[in-house]
Amino acid sequence: MVFIEMDDGRALTTAAAKGNTTEVQRILEERRVHPDTLNQFGRTALQVMMMGNSKIARLLLENGAQPNIQDRHGIAPVHDAARTGFLDTLEVLVEHGASVNIPDQSGALPIHIAIREGHRDVVEFLAPRSDLKHTNISGQTAMDVAQASRVPDMIDLLFAYIHC
Known part of the structure; x- marks a missing residue:
C-alpha cells in the first residue's frame, strides 16, 4: 500500500512540476x-508545481490541497510564488486560504521575498494583506528589506501602505 501511495504521489507531483494540467x-x-x-x-x-501555472494550483486546491503546507525550511507555496513573481498563482493561493503572513525558517514573509526579488506587482498585491511590522530573524521589516535592496520604487510603494 505504501508503494502504491508513493507511486501515486510521484505521478501527481511529476505532472504538476511539468505543468501538465490534463495529467494532474x-x-x-x-x-x-x-x-x-x-x-x-x-x-x-x-x-x-510549476508556479507559472495557476490552473494547476486552482485544480489542486479545489480538490483539497492544503494551501499553507510548509517544507522543512518553512517554505510554503506562497513563498515560492512570491520568489518567482507569479502573481496569478499567488492570487489563487490566497483565494483558497493561503496565509501571506506565514514566515519561513528565516522569518521571512512572502512580501520580504518579493521585495528582494524586485516583483513590484506581487509586492502591490501583498502589501495591504501583509503584516508590514513583522520582522525576520535578522530583525528586518518589509521596509528594511526594501531599503537594503535599494529599489526606490519598492520603498515608495511600501511607504504608501505603512502610512495609510
Whole structure:
C-alpha cells in the first residue's frame, strides 16, 4: 500500500512540476489520488508545481490541497510564488486560504521575498494583506528589506501602505 501511495504521489507531483494540467486532473479524478499525497522526497504537488501555472494550483486546491503546507525550511507555496513573481498563482493561493503572513525558517514573509526579488506587482498585491511590522530573524521589516535592496520604487510603494 505504501508503494502504491508513493507511486501515486510521484505521478501527481511529476505532472504538476511539468505543468501538465490534463495529467494532474486525470490522476486526481481517475486514480482518486489526494492532492496532498507525498512523493518520494516528501513533497506535495502544490509544493513542486510549476508556479507559472495557476490552473494547476486552482485544480489542486479545489480538490483539497492544503494551501499553507510548509517544507522543512518553512517554505510554503506562497513563498515560492512570491520568489518567482507569479502573481496569478499567488492570487489563487490566497483565494483558497493561503496565509501571506506565514514566515519561513528565516522569518521571512512572502512580501520580504518579493521585495528582494524586485516583483513590484506581487509586492502591490501583498502589501495591504501583509503584516508590514513583522520582522525576520535578522530583525528586518518589509521596509528594511526594501531599503537594503535599494529599489526606490519598492520603498515608495511600501511607504504608501505603512502610512495609510
